[in-house]
Amino acid sequence: MISLSGFGKDYGDFMAVDSIDLQIDAGETFGFIGPNGAGKSTTIRFLATLLRASRGRGEVAGCDVMGDPVGVRQAIGYMPDNFGVYDGMRVWEFLDFFAVAYRIGRTDRKQIIDNVLELLDLSHKRDDFVNGLSRGMKQRLCLAKTLVHDPPVLILDEPASGLDPRARIEVKALLKELRKMGKTILISSHILTELADCCTSIGIIERGQLLMSGPIGSVYRQIRRNRFVEIQFLANEEAGLSILRSCPELRSLEQEPSRVVAELEADDEVIAGLMEQLIREGVRMRSFNDRDPTLEDVFMTVTKGLVT
Numbered sequence: 363m364i365s366l367s368g369f370g371k372d373y374g375d376f377m378a379v380d381s382i383d384l385q386i387d388a389g390e391t392f393g394f395i396g397p398n399g400a401g402k403s404t405t406i407r408f409l410a411t412l413l414r415a416s417r418g419r420g421e422v423a424g425c426d427v428m429g430d431p432v433g434v435r436q437a438i439g440y441m442p443d444n445f446g447v448y449d450g451m452r453v454w455e456f457l458d459f460f461a462v463a464y465r466i467g468r469t470d471r472k473q474i475i476d477n478v479l480e481l482l483d484l485s486h487k488r489d490d491f492v493n494g495l496s497r498g499m500k501q502r503l504c505l506a507k508t509l510v511h512d513p514p515v516l517i518l519d520e521p522a523s524g525l526d527p528r529a530r531i532e533v534k535a536l537l538k539e540l541r542k543m544g545k546t547i548l549i550s551s552h553i554l555t556e557l558a559d560c561c562t563s564i565g566i567i568e569r570g571q572l573l574m575s576g577p578i579g580s581v582y583r584q585i586r587r588n589r590f591v592e593i594q595f596l597a598n599e600e601a602g603l604s605i606l607r608s609c610p611e612l613r614s615l616e617q618e619p620s621r622v623v624a625e626l627e628a629d630d631e632v633i634a635g636l637m638e639q640l641i642r643e644g645v646r647m648r649s650f651n652d653r654d655p656t657l658e659d660v661f662m663t664v665t666k667g668l669v670t
């Protein structure tokens with residue numbers, strides 16, 4: 363449904379995106395993950411036909427991004443990272459404005475607006491002025507306007523940024539709902555955990571390079587040889603840390619106030635041996651937890667050493 367081949371973008375001498383190949387199938391929710399300045403918005407703005415590529419090409423719903431921008435615009439609902447709402451307009455008028463822009467007839471518009479307001483839980487705000495809405499509601503309204511022409515593809519640039527935890531959860535629930543409706547969704551974020559449970563596939567971008575992409579399970583599997591052991595020390599923490607540091611399988615060690623996370627390229631035998639050694643040398647632990655990698659771990663593992 364969305365594809366990029368060799369897409370790259372330069373701003374003057376600065377190469378913001380190198381050369382990206384990407385394939386997103388129909389019905390996927392694709393998480394586009396990367397730190398600030400990685401090139402997410404640049405790629406997204408290209409797909410939304412707002413930016414010309416310096417090299418390569420893209421396709422959305424069978425339309426060439428540069429050759430048929432009108433076809434692409436009809437197929438996508440786009441939510442930019444810095445969205446704006448027009449003050450002095452009521453909620454329904456804001457949606458009506460976009461519906462008119464998509465040439466939806468007067469008779470259909472009212473029903474469509476009612477439907478999207480209900481989906482986004484904004485029906486009770488129908489006649490309110492948009493500038494009086496909370497940030498979370500404005501964000502939902504902006505998401506609502508991406509849906510008025512019922513596009514098969516949604517391209518959402520950091521739709522949950524700046525929201526409180528409750529509003530983030532609501533956005534995630536909504537994404538799941540939209541996936542059930544059959545939408546293909548590309549959603550970007552620099553907050554990894556935000557996307558962990560609502561994406562079917564992910565791509566990790568850093569400094570304009572797509573380091574890894576694919577179904578979420580296969581990305582996890584690719585790095586599964588690395589194990590993440592989370593330890594909470596009770597006593598003799600220093601001795602514990604020195605044992606971990608001297609472990610030849612150690613790949614990284616993250617220290618937090620209440621726990622440490624050791625990344626080890628190790629099998630069950632090594633993990634069991636490590637646990638024995640810690641206990642034998644008098645290190646007291648409240649917990650020793652060998653957990654599956656989180657999206658955060660995937661990101662740290664993938665980006666480490668590949669891009670310098």
Ligand SMILES: Nc1ncnc2c1ncn2[C@@H]1O[C@H](COP(=O)(O)OP(=O)(O)OP(=O)(O)O)[C@@H](O)[C@H]1O
Pocket residue numbers: 373376378396397398399400401402403404405443552
């Ligand atoms: N119009 C522009 N002119 C010059 N440089 C730009 C322009 N737009 C973006 N850049 C640079 O290109 C790089 C990629 O920016 P981009 O906005 O695509 O990143 P991003 O991953 O979306 O980051 P963020 O999460 O901060 O939005 C950054 O170094 C940015 O400073």
